[in-house]
Amino acid sequence: xxxxSAVRDPLALDxxxxxxLAVAAREVVALYRPVLEPLGLTHPQxxxxxxxxxxxxxxxxxxxxxxxxxxxxxSPLVKRLAAAGLVRRERDPQDERLLAVTLxxxxxxxxxxxxxxxxxxxxxxxxxxxxxxHLNDVLRAVIRAATGE
Numbered sequence: 001x002x003x004x005s006a007v008r009d010p011l012a013l014d015x016x017x018x019x020x021l022a023v024a025a026r027e028v029v030a031l032y033r034p035v036l037e038p039l040g041l042t043h044p045q046x047x048x049x050x051x052x053x054x055x056x057x058x059x060x061x062x063x064x065x066x067x068x069x070x071x072x073x074x075s076p077l078v079k080r081l082a083a084a085g086l087v088r089r090e091r092d093p094q095d096e097r098l099l100a101v102t103l104x105x106x107x108x109x110x111x112x113x114x115x116x117x118x119x120x121x122x123x124x125x126x127x128x129x130x131x132x133x134h135l136n137d138v139l140r141a142v143i144r145a146a147t148g149e
Contacts, residue, residue: 035117035124047067087107
């Protein structure tokens, strides 16, 4: 039977959103590796730095919420960034239970070097910026739907 008249298998791998998202995420993150390597950052560390460049001095809890990461996953990332001299981890003087994460001067300076990252990624993808912006909007809608927000 021709494919056009056949009922599409709902379990076909190429129809699974989870598969497309997993492969796309893996491949896009791989594009970041050679771009971030000269900055001394992994992709997860880059995400932490992006959040801090957006708003410095965050609690570990706030940073975890912003990045949609478990604090247990985030903590080792922040420790490695601190060891690299890019952030400081200090108890919040207002609330000793909270760990405050702040940029160091080196962490703030790294932002200037990172300015080229988005353009390089767009270039490596070879897709028009409006298409990538639309994809970002659709993915954010998927995230909201999946999380019930």
